[in-house]
Amino acid sequence: MSLTPSERSPAETRSRAKGKRSSVPVSAVKADHQANPQPDNNADRQADPIEIPQHISHVSITQLSEKLSAYLPASDLISVRDAFRFSDEMHLGQMRRSGEPYISHPIAVAEICADWKLDAQAIMAALLHDVMEDQDVKKEELLERFGAPVASLVDGLSKLEKIEFQSQIEAQAENFRKMLLAMARDVRVILVKLADRLHNMRTLSVMTPEKQRRIARETMEVYVPIAHRLGLNNIYRELQDLSFAHLYPLRYRTLAKAVKAARGNRREVVGKILDAVNSTLEAAGINAEVQGREKTLYGIYRKMQDKNLSFSQVLDVYGFRVVVNNFTESYYALGILHGLYKPMPGKFKDYIAMPKLNGYQSLHTTLIGPYGTPVEFQIRTHDMHHIAESGVAAHWLYKDEQVSLSDLQVRTHAWLQSLLDIQKQTGDSAEFLEHVKVDLFPDSVYVFTPKSKIIALSRGATALDFAYTIHTDIGDQTIAAKINHEPAPLRTELRSGDIVEIITSPNSRPTPNWLSYVRTGKARSAIRHYLRTSNLTESTELGRQLLSQSLTLLNLTPKLPEDIVEKLLFESGAKTLEELYADIGIGRRMSTLVARHILDLIEDEPSSIPFLQLLNENPTVTKLNPVLIYGCDGISVELANCCLPIPGDEIIGQLKRDQGLVVHTCDCPTGKRQLQKEPERWIDVAWGQELNRRFDCKITIFTTNERGALARVAAEIGDSDANIINVEMEGSSSDSLSQICFTIQVEGRKHLARLMRNVRHIIGVSKIMRGQI
Structure with a gap:
C-alpha cells in the first residue's frame, strides 16, 4: 500500500510542505525518540544536515494490510490507509539512525498491534504516534481528520516536549505520569506504547552504548513491570531479555553460549520426558498439547543471582507446558503427572483457584524427572493459555460495556482506576511515579476478608495496606487489626491465606510514621495526601518564611509586584501563591530556587527594575532571622528522632521532601552527614520564647545490678517533674552493672x-548520660 507523489491529495501536499520544514536536515531526524525521556528533542538525532531524496520514504505496508484484512472490515482499512498516508507525508525525508526511512518505525509498531488484533483506532494511533512531536501537528488537526478517539490516543502517546522542567528526572516523571493517566482512561494507549518500545528495543543496537544502557534500564524499571502487570507475558519476556542484553552484554553472551551448549546435552532428557508425558496422558484419555519450553536468559540469570548459583547448578532450565481442553482436565492431568514423576515438596502453586494480579491462571508443579533432574510443569486450558500470553490484549476494556467483564478485565480495570485515585492525591509527577512503581511488583499475596472475599496485594503489604485497599476512608480511620482472629500490629506483613479484619474509629487519623510501614502506592499516596491537606495552614506559613529568607539573601523584598507573581505562578504550575508557599513548606520546592527564579523574572522585566534593590545601594545583607520553633508546630515541623533536640540545644533545620522541616541538634552525626550531601536544604532555626509543651529525650543510666535499683531511679525521675515514656534494660543476672535507657519528657x-x-546522687548509679548507646 505504498503511495507515490501523484496519489497524494492537495491537503496532503500541504501537509508534506509543512513536514519538510523540519525533516529535510537529518539534524532534525529522530532515530529512537520514544526511548529518550529527556526534554531535549535532538538527543536521539543525527547532527549533520544531509539532503535526503524523497523516494527514500517509499515504504510498503502490504504486510500490515494482510494482517489487518484478516479481522478488520473494509471501511476500517480505508481509515488506516488514510492514517498511513498522512504519517508518510509528515515523516517525509526523516531517517532512523539505522538508515531506514523513519516511516518504517510507525509501520512496525502498527504490525505489532495488528498481531494483538487491536481495533482500527489503535492501529491508526500507532501509525500517527510521532507526528505531534516530530512535525508539530496539533491535536485539533488530528481531531478534525481522524476523529476524537484517535486524536486522544496520539495525544496520550506524545511526550511533553514543549514544557520546560527543572531536571531530567522531573521531565521523565511527568511524561510517564501523562502516559499512565492516558492509559487509565484508555488501555490502548499503553498497548501502543509497549509496541513502540518493543520495536525500539529490537533496533537499539544502533545507539551509543551509554544510551543503550540508559534506555534498557528505563525499560526494565517501568515498561517490563507494566507489561507483566497487564499480563502481556510475550512482550514482558522479550523486553526483559532485550534489556538484559543491553545492560549486561558480556553476561548475556556468556549465558546464551552456556544455554546453547546445554541444549544439546539435555536434548535426550527433554525428548524422554515429552514421550513419557504424551503417552501417559493419552492413555488416561486426555487430549493435551505438551510443549517443552526453555526459560528466558534473564530468568536464568536472576535465579543464579538470587540463589547464588552457578549455571551448572541451575537444573530447571527447561520446563513443560500442558494445555488441556477444560478446567476439570487441568486437575486430572496434575494427578496423572504426580503419578508419573515424584513431586517436589512445597513446589506446587494453584494459580487457577487464586489467579495472579494480572489475571494469569495455571497450575505450577515441579517434579523429579529422569536422572533426578527437577522439571517444572505448567498446566492450563486453551483460554488460560491465550490470556497468559496476550494478557489484557485478549479482552478489551473499551469494548461494549454491555458485555460481562472477565476476571482479568475486572482486575485490570481496578488497577487502572487506582492510578486515577493516586493522581488525585499526589502532589507532583515524581511522587506519582514513585507510588505507581511500588504497585508494579510482580509477586503478590492473597488474603481474605472476614466474609471470605479474596484480596490480592503486593508482596510485603501490611495490615494497613489491606485497610486502604478496601477503601481510603477505612484506611484513614484504622486503629487496629486482627489477623487470623488475633490482634496484630498494623505494620504486620501479611501472608497468603491470612484472614484480616480492620477495626476503625471515626476519631482516628493517619500519622507520619504510617508511611514507614505501608507498601502499596494507594496507601502511601492517601496518607501523604491527608498529611499534606490537614496541615495546609502550617505548611503555607512555613513556606512564606522560607521564601522571605531566600529573597532577602538576594536583596529582594518579599512583597512582589503583581505581574511578577502572575508569571511565577504560570511558570511554576501553582494555582495560587498560597499553594506555592505550601509546596515550599513541605519541601517539594526549594525556596532558594524559587527566589532565584523570581530574580530572573524581575531582571527580564524592564518595568520591574526599580523594584530590585541593587547591591551597590544595599551592600550589606542583614543577617537573616532564623525560623522559630515553638515545639507545637504540628506535622510541618518535626523534631528528628535520631537526636531528639530539646529547648536549649543549638539546632539547625533540614527541609525534607513531603515532610516539611526536620529539626536536628547541631552536633547530630546523622544531621552532619546529610548536611554534607544536601547543604542547600538546610536553614537556620532557633527556639521560640513561648514553649507550652514537653519534649522527648533519652538518657542512659548505669547502676548496680540489685533489687530495687530501677524503682529508685524511676522514683527520682518522677520527683524531678519528668514523665517516663519508655524503659529498656540490658544486662543479665550475672552482670554487676545494668544499663537502663529511659525515654522521658522534659521542659528543656x-x-x-x-x-x-x-x-547521679542515687546510691548504686555509676554513670548517667544523654542519648542511647
Whole structure:
C-alpha cells in the first residue's frame, strides 16, 4: 500500500510542505525518540544536515494490510490507509539512525498491534504516534481528520516536549505520569506504547552504548513491570531479555553460549520426558498439547543471582507446558503427572483457584524427572493459555460495556482506576511515579476478608495496606487489626491465606510514621495526601518564611509586584501563591530556587527594575532571622528522632521532601552527614520564647545490678517533674552493672540537667548520660 507523489491529495501536499520544514536536515531526524525521556528533542538525532531524496520514504505496508484484512472490515482499512498516508507525508525525508526511512518505525509498531488484533483506532494511533512531536501537528488537526478517539490516543502517546522542567528526572516523571493517566482512561494507549518500545528495543543496537544502557534500564524499571502487570507475558519476556542484553552484554553472551551448549546435552532428557508425558496422558484419555519450553536468559540469570548459583547448578532450565481442553482436565492431568514423576515438596502453586494480579491462571508443579533432574510443569486450558500470553490484549476494556467483564478485565480495570485515585492525591509527577512503581511488583499475596472475599496485594503489604485497599476512608480511620482472629500490629506483613479484619474509629487519623510501614502506592499516596491537606495552614506559613529568607539573601523584598507573581505562578504550575508557599513548606520546592527564579523574572522585566534593590545601594545583607520553633508546630515541623533536640540545644533545620522541616541538634552525626550531601536544604532555626509543651529525650543510666535499683531511679525521675515514656534494660543476672535507657519528657536543657544531677546522687548509679548507646 505504498503511495507515490501523484496519489497524494492537495491537503496532503500541504501537509508534506509543512513536514519538510523540519525533516529535510537529518539534524532534525529522530532515530529512537520514544526511548529518550529527556526534554531535549535532538538527543536521539543525527547532527549533520544531509539532503535526503524523497523516494527514500517509499515504504510498503502490504504486510500490515494482510494482517489487518484478516479481522478488520473494509471501511476500517480505508481509515488506516488514510492514517498511513498522512504519517508518510509528515515523516517525509526523516531517517532512523539505522538508515531506514523513519516511516518504517510507525509501520512496525502498527504490525505489532495488528498481531494483538487491536481495533482500527489503535492501529491508526500507532501509525500517527510521532507526528505531534516530530512535525508539530496539533491535536485539533488530528481531531478534525481522524476523529476524537484517535486524536486522544496520539495525544496520550506524545511526550511533553514543549514544557520546560527543572531536571531530567522531573521531565521523565511527568511524561510517564501523562502516559499512565492516558492509559487509565484508555488501555490502548499503553498497548501502543509497549509496541513502540518493543520495536525500539529490537533496533537499539544502533545507539551509543551509554544510551543503550540508559534506555534498557528505563525499560526494565517501568515498561517490563507494566507489561507483566497487564499480563502481556510475550512482550514482558522479550523486553526483559532485550534489556538484559543491553545492560549486561558480556553476561548475556556468556549465558546464551552456556544455554546453547546445554541444549544439546539435555536434548535426550527433554525428548524422554515429552514421550513419557504424551503417552501417559493419552492413555488416561486426555487430549493435551505438551510443549517443552526453555526459560528466558534473564530468568536464568536472576535465579543464579538470587540463589547464588552457578549455571551448572541451575537444573530447571527447561520446563513443560500442558494445555488441556477444560478446567476439570487441568486437575486430572496434575494427578496423572504426580503419578508419573515424584513431586517436589512445597513446589506446587494453584494459580487457577487464586489467579495472579494480572489475571494469569495455571497450575505450577515441579517434579523429579529422569536422572533426578527437577522439571517444572505448567498446566492450563486453551483460554488460560491465550490470556497468559496476550494478557489484557485478549479482552478489551473499551469494548461494549454491555458485555460481562472477565476476571482479568475486572482486575485490570481496578488497577487502572487506582492510578486515577493516586493522581488525585499526589502532589507532583515524581511522587506519582514513585507510588505507581511500588504497585508494579510482580509477586503478590492473597488474603481474605472476614466474609471470605479474596484480596490480592503486593508482596510485603501490611495490615494497613489491606485497610486502604478496601477503601481510603477505612484506611484513614484504622486503629487496629486482627489477623487470623488475633490482634496484630498494623505494620504486620501479611501472608497468603491470612484472614484480616480492620477495626476503625471515626476519631482516628493517619500519622507520619504510617508511611514507614505501608507498601502499596494507594496507601502511601492517601496518607501523604491527608498529611499534606490537614496541615495546609502550617505548611503555607512555613513556606512564606522560607521564601522571605531566600529573597532577602538576594536583596529582594518579599512583597512582589503583581505581574511578577502572575508569571511565577504560570511558570511554576501553582494555582495560587498560597499553594506555592505550601509546596515550599513541605519541601517539594526549594525556596532558594524559587527566589532565584523570581530574580530572573524581575531582571527580564524592564518595568520591574526599580523594584530590585541593587547591591551597590544595599551592600550589606542583614543577617537573616532564623525560623522559630515553638515545639507545637504540628506535622510541618518535626523534631528528628535520631537526636531528639530539646529547648536549649543549638539546632539547625533540614527541609525534607513531603515532610516539611526536620529539626536536628547541631552536633547530630546523622544531621552532619546529610548536611554534607544536601547543604542547600538546610536553614537556620532557633527556639521560640513561648514553649507550652514537653519534649522527648533519652538518657542512659548505669547502676548496680540489685533489687530495687530501677524503682529508685524511676522514683527520682518522677520527683524531678519528668514523665517516663519508655524503659529498656540490658544486662543479665550475672552482670554487676545494668544499663537502663529511659525515654522521658522534659521542659528543656536546664530541666534535664537538674534531673541528671538528682539521679547521679542515687546510691548504686555509676554513670548517667544523654542519648542511647
